Amino acid sequence: MHSRMLTNFHLVTSLFTFVDYSKYLTNAVLMENSRDPWRVGTSSIVGNSGNGLYKFTAEGGAHHQDFRFEDEMDSEGVREARKFEDRIVGEWLTADS
Numbered sequence: 001m002h003s004r005m006l007t008n009f010h011l012v013t014s015l016f017t018f019v020d021y022s023k024y025l026t027n028a029v030l031m032e033n034s035r036d037p038w039r040v041g042t043s044s045i046v047g048n049s050g051n052g053l054y055k056f057t058a059e060g061g062a063h064h065q066d067f068r069f070e071d072e073m074d075s076e077g078v079r080e081a082r083k084f085e086d087r088i089v090g091e092w093l094t095a096d097s
Contacts, residue, residue, distance in 0.1 A: 027052035027092050029085055033061030034077065052092065056084050 022045045030047070032039040034057060047055035058066055060075025066082055 022046065022048065022053055025051070025053050028054070029088055030055045031066050031081055031085065032057040033063060033065050033081075034059045035061060036063040036065075038063060054084075054088055056081055 030045060030053070032055070039057075045053075045055060047053055057077075058075070058081035059077030061078040061081060065074070065078050066085065070079075070082070
């Protein structure tokens with residue numbers, strides 16, 4: 001099972017150059033899942049609710065698991081992530097009405 005695979009953050013960040021695009025983003029949710037090896041790509045980005053940039057880590061979640069259909073095996077962190085996304089997007093949709 002791949003859940004025991006660890007990402008070597010130092011190796012990945014030394015091999016690839018990451019640009020902090022957060023200064024260009026508004027109304028975005030950066031969802032990280034703790035079991036997603038790609039989450040290193042947003043490790044340097046800090047959320048800023050002032051411009052609508054939110055960052056959330058779903059403990060126990062895998063790559064894009066928060067976008068998949070709900071399942072009884074989902075971790076509590078993934079369930080919380082979906083609620084967080086629903087609340088934030090809902091606020092954006094009702095802000096201008």
